[in-house]
Amino acid sequence: xxxxRTKIIPGEVSYTNIAQILNSKYxxxxxxxxxxxxxxxxxxxxxxxxxxxxxxxxxxxxEKYDIEQIVQLLLAISANTLESLDASSYFSxxxxxxxxxxxxxxxxxxxxxxxxxHRFMIKKxxxxxxxxTRIHKQITLVKNNYDLxxxxxxxxxxxxxxxxxxRTKILRQLPSGAQANFILDKxxxxxxxxxxxxxxxxxMYFVWSIILEPPVIFYTxxxxxxxxxxxxxxxxxxxxxxxxxxxxxxxxxxxxxxxIYVVVHKEYFALAAGLANLFEFANFGTLNSDKPDGIYIFxxxxxxxxxxxxxxxxxxxxxxxxxxxxxxxxxSVDYFGYMKxxxxxxxxLLVIDxxxxxxxxxxxxxxxxxxxSYNIMLVGDSGAGKSETIEALNRIREQVSEVxxxxxxxxxxxxxxxGTVVAYGTETGAFVRLDDLQPGYAYxxxxxxxxxxxxxxxxxxxxxxxxxxxxxxxTKIDFFFYANNYEPVDENHxxxxxxxxxxxxxxxxxxxxxIAKGTTSEKGLTHSYFANPFGAVQRKDKHEKIARKYMxxxxxxxxxxxxxxxxxxxxxxxxxxxxxxxxxxxxxxxTNNQNNKDFRNEDFLKVSL
Numbered sequence: 001x002x003x004x005r006t007k008i009i010p011g012e013v014s015y016t017n018i019a020q021i022l023n024s025k026y027x028x029x030x031x032x033x034x035x036x037x038x039x040x041x042x043x044x045x046x047x048x049x050x051x052x053x054x055x056x057x058x059x060x061x062x063e064k065y066d067i068e069q070i071v072q073l074l075l076a077i078s079a080n081t082l083e084s085l086d087a088s089s090y091f092s093x094x095x096x097x098x099x100x101x102x103x104x105x106x107x108x109x110x111x112x113x114x115x116x117x118h119r120f121m122i123k124k125x126x127x128x129x130x131x132x133t134r135i136h137k138q139i140t141l142v143k144n145n146y147d148l149x150x151x152x153x154x155x156x157x158x159x160x161x162x163x164x165x166x167r168t169k170i171l172r173q174l175p176s177g178a179q180a181n182f183i184l185d186k187x188x189x190x191x192x193x194x195x196x197x198x199x200x201x202x203x204m205y206f207v208w209s210i211i212l213e214p215p216v217i218f219y220t221x222x223x224x225x226x227x228x229x230x231x232x233x234x235x236x237x238x239x240x241x242x243x244x245x246x247x248x249x250x251x252x253x254x255x256x257x258x259x260i261y262v263v264v265h266k267e268y269f270a271l272a273a274g275l276a277n278l279f280e281f282a283n284f285g286t287l288n289s290d291k292p293d294g295i296y297i298f299x300x301x302x303x304x305x306x307x308x309x310x311x312x313x314x315x316x317x318x319x320x321x322x323x324x325x326x327x328x329x330x331x332s333v334d335y336f337g338y339m340k341x342x343x344x345x346x347x348x349l350l351v352i353d354x355x356x357x358x359x360x361x362x363x364x365x366x367x368x369x370x371x372x373s374y375n376i377m378l379v380g381d382s383g384a385g386k387s388e389t390i391e392a393l394n395r396i397r398e399q400v401s402e403v404x405x406x407x408x409x410x411x412x413x414x415x416x417x418x419g420t421v422v423a424y425g426t427e428t429g430a431f432v433r434l435d436d437l438q439p440g441y442a443y444x445x446x447x448x449x450x451x452x453x454x455x456x457x458x459x460x461x462x463x464x465x466x467x468x469x470x471x472x473x474x475t476k477i478d479f480f481f482y483a484n485n486y487e488p489v490d491e492n493h494x495x496x497x498x499x500x501x502x503x504x505x506x507x508x509x510x511x512x513x514x515i516a517k518g519t520t521s522e523k524g525l526t527h528s529y530f531a532n533p534f535g536a537v538q539r540k541d542k543h544e545k546i547a548r549k550y551m552x553x554x555x556x557x558x559x560x561x562x563x564x565x566x567x568x569x570x571x572x573x574x575x576x577x578x579x580x581x582x583x584x585x586x587x588x589x590x591t592n593n594q595n596n597k598d599f600r601n602e603d604f605l606k607v608s609l
Contacts, residue, residue, distance in 0.1 A: 003033045004117075006266050009178055011123025011141050015148040021155045022075050030113050031070055032061045034106070045109075048102045051094045069093070074159060081162045103163050111156045114176065118218055118270045121145050121178035122249075127185045127208045127284045138209055141181050145213065149177030179218070180273040181211040182249065190289045195322055197237035198295065201263060206250045208284040210276040217451045218270040223458045225337035229313040229325070229345050231538040236316035236324050240297065240304070248299075251275055252282035255347040255426045256412065256472055258293040262343065265299025265329060271339040272298075274450050278340060278429040280468040294323045294346035298339065302328040313342055315349070315538075323349050336452055336460060340431055341534055344410045347426055348535025351412045352542050357550045360532035361483070362386040363407035363423050363475065366393055366589075368400060374589055375475055377407070377423060378564065380483030381531040384514045385566025385578050387432055389483065392582035399586050405430070405465055406475050410534070413550055414474065419557045421550065425471030429464040480554055480561045482508050485569040485577075486515045486525060495584040498562035502551050505561050510547070515569025 007026055021027065038045035039061075049065060058064040073093055076085055082096045082103075096103060121144065125137050153176055161168060184205035194202065242248060251262040251272050259282055264272040275281075282290075302311045304326075311328030318324060325342045327333050348358035361379035368374075378386040387408065394403040408430040411423050434454065450462040487493045499505035512528035529537040536543045554561055564585065567577025 003029070003036075004267070006118045006120065006269055007114075008266060009119060009121040009148065011121040011125075011144055011181060011183075014144060015151045018078055018151065018155045018158070019075070021151055022071060022078065026114070027071060027074075027110075028062075028067055030110050031067055033113060034109060035061050035065055044102060045106065048099055048106060051099075077159050077162050078155065079162075100163060104160065107156065107160050107163060111152075111176070114152070115174065116219070119178045119180075120269050120273075121148070121181045122184060123181070124184050124205065129285050134209070137183060138211060141183060142211055145177045145181055145211075149175070152176040175213065175215070177213065179213055179216050180269070180276075181209075181213070182207050182269075183209040183211075184249065185284070187284075187288050189287075193287070193289050193291045195237065195291065195295070195318070196320065197235070197240075200240060200242045200245060201250060201261060201295070204245045204248050204250050204263065206252060206284070206287065207272075207281075210273065210281070212273070212276060212450070214447045214449070215451065216273070216449070217454060218273070219453055219455075220270060220336070221331040221334040223335055223453045223456050223460070225335055225341060226332075227312055228533050228537065229315055229342060230310060231315045231317070231349065233317045235318045236326070237295075237318060240300070242297075242300070252284070252287055252292075253279040253343070254282055254468070255279060255343055256424050258347050258350055259290055260294040260296060260343060260346060261292045262339075263295065263297045267329065268299045268334065268339075271334070271336050274336050274339065274431070274452070274462045277448075277450050277462040277464045278427050278431060279343070280428055292322065293350055294325070294343075296325040296327075296342055296346065298327050298342075299329045300326055302330060304328070313338065315342075315345065317349075321353070336431060336462065340409075344426060345534040345538075347410070348412075348532070349539065352535060352539045352546065355546060357413040357543075357546050358532065358535055359407070359411050359413055359423070360409070360530070360534060360536075361407065361411070362390055362405070362409065363411060363425070363477070364390045364393070365402075365404040365406060365475070366400060367402040367404070368586070368589065369398075370590075372589070374478045375406070375423075376479045376481070376585070377477050378481050378483045379509060379531055380485070381512055381514050381526075381528050381533070383485065383516060383568065384483035384531065385485045385568035385581070386483050387430070388568055388578035389564065389566050389581050389585075392578040393586065395579075396582060396586060399590070404470075406471060408432075408465065413477075415550065415553050416474070419553060421477050421554050421557060421559055422474035423477055424474060425466070428466050428468055428471060429462055431460060431462050434459040434461055477554065477559050480559050481564040482531075482562070484513075484563050484565045485567065486513060487565055488567060488570055488573075489565055489580065493565060495565050495581055496562060496588060497565075498560055500555075502548070502555060505551055505555075506548060508563060509551075510544075 035049050038049055052066045052069050054066040055064050076091060082100060085091050086095050086097050123141050128134050185208055187206055189202055247266045249264055253260055253275055305311050311330055312333050313327050316324045323346045325346055327338055351358045359379060361377055363377045366374050366376055380386050393400055407425040408427055410426045414422050416422060445463055448464055452460040489495050510530050512531035514526060516523050516526050529540060564581050566581045567573035
């Protein structure tokens with residue numbers, strides 16, 4: 001039997017009375033789930049639940065057991081001890097003192113099951129252009145959620161005190177309200193802002209504010225992404241017909257300057273909440289007149305897809321140029337990578353249509369203590385060592401004064417009128433593996449981060465790191481490296497190798513070779529065109545022409561193009577490899593700045609020795 005993970009809590013309600021908790025539908029759903037689990041596992045709880053057996057011949061838990069009597073028992077225990085209940089003639093419950101221990105466990109398990117759910121408080125409240133009014137609306141929702149948390153804890157503790165014969169010596173203020181709060185409104189769209197055949201979207205509520213309650217931890221049903229998103233150059237919106245629009249919300253975001261509507265089914269609100277730490281939310285006041293560049297529908301019924309294999313991601317191209325991404329409702333796609341990468345693929349397709357170059361890579365401004373600074377871009381697929389090398393640079397404090405991340409995962413290049421190649425970012429945060437961060441870093445930002453499956457391999461965290469104004473500004477590139485994680489540094493392979501020949505450079509970048517680290521379903525030595533399976537490979541013919549144009553522009557205008565060997569995919573060099581790459585790069589910058597000469601890796605070896 002499947003049970004919902006997502007719990008939607010009304011945000012318009014003030015939570016002040018224990019009866020609101022004990023009479024809620026949520027409590028009944030939790031009890032039914034616990035009984036079902038006890039029956040399937042034949043746990044010790046079965047003997048307790050047998051006391052409330054109503055119709056043994058039934059298979060449906062809600063009909064088989066007297067759920068209401070269990071609820072009434074909890075209501076009674078909230079005001080009476082077990083001894084007084086057993087001694088009273090006013091109650092018809094079974095004698096409960098012999099079940100004190102198992103009843104205590106039942107209370108604990110009910111509370112823990114509630115806390116394991118993805119909990120969202122949602123309030124429909126008109127958007128206001130007045131900042132003070134908006135803040136007031138947000139604070140009101142924060143208070144309602146705080147009251148809910150206090151009430152849940154009060155109910156749990158009061159019942160536990162009346163059941164247990166032990167004194168409570170330690171109180172833990174455990175998170176038990178909503179993990180995220182959404183404020184919604186409907187929009188009266190002007191005709192020019194509407195997309196043909198997308199009326200189902202305009203009947204939905206749009207999110208204009210998200211309030212997170214840290215620490216935010218979600219447990220999704222998958223922790224890897226697999227496959228490519230297929231692109232089909234034909235319209236699809238005329239076939240989409242979502243009738244139960246109350247189960248969906250629209251999250252409008254900017255990816256660089258591209259406006260994308262992310263339409264999400266309630267079972268995937270945990271993934272949608274992650275958008276708050278990764279992208280800039282759109283200006284709600286202008287949405288009624290702005291036409292979106294892309295639409296992403298996450299959680300549509302799998303029966304919608306003509307090819308059953310397409311449910312894990314397919315993109316259609318409407319006649320007006322709008323890209324529409326679709327992902328089905330299935331446990332295998334319940335991973336934030338499907339949310340993020342589809343959005344970035346739509347962005348990249350739009351960039352390619354404009355004749356610009358999308359980049360799967362990281363860009364950082366590295367400021368040295370000698371007051372020089374360099375903008376360094378590392379290109380590579382997931383696990384190539386981009387973030388790790390930048391993090392290593394940031395740790396070498398004797399030489400580095402500051403590292404500002406401008407692009408963490410995806411961006412685009414443009415050529416200015418004077419030939420200068422500049423980069424633009426897409427994200428205001430980073431979706432990274434916990435293992436790839438400096439020990440303790442994720443926990444130092446726990447009050448701002450969103451954790452996904454922290455107990456599993458490929459555990460992830462979404463960390464905000466920049467502001468929107470910074471990432472959309474053009475940033476001149478000084479170095480353009482391919483992050484090579486698969487070749488060891490030896491007499492035949494230097495840490496840094498620069499290209500003078502465009503064809504050789506394009507061959508290395510376009511091959512996209514790396515050792516997969518397990519962040520996707522791939523394993524071993526893999527190849528991905530231009531290290532970018534998110535739009536580049538789907539538009540390979542266009543992309544090849546654009547890539548050559550940009551590589552020529554970089555080499556002609558002083559950008560140093562080369563390979564930086566991170567060795568991240570080589571056993572034993574997971575930490576040392578990026579640090580060697582960082583130190584080598586820093587010593588190159590120092591040597592090049594002082595002597596303006598050709599640098600060889602032997603210089604680094606002499607310095608380090």
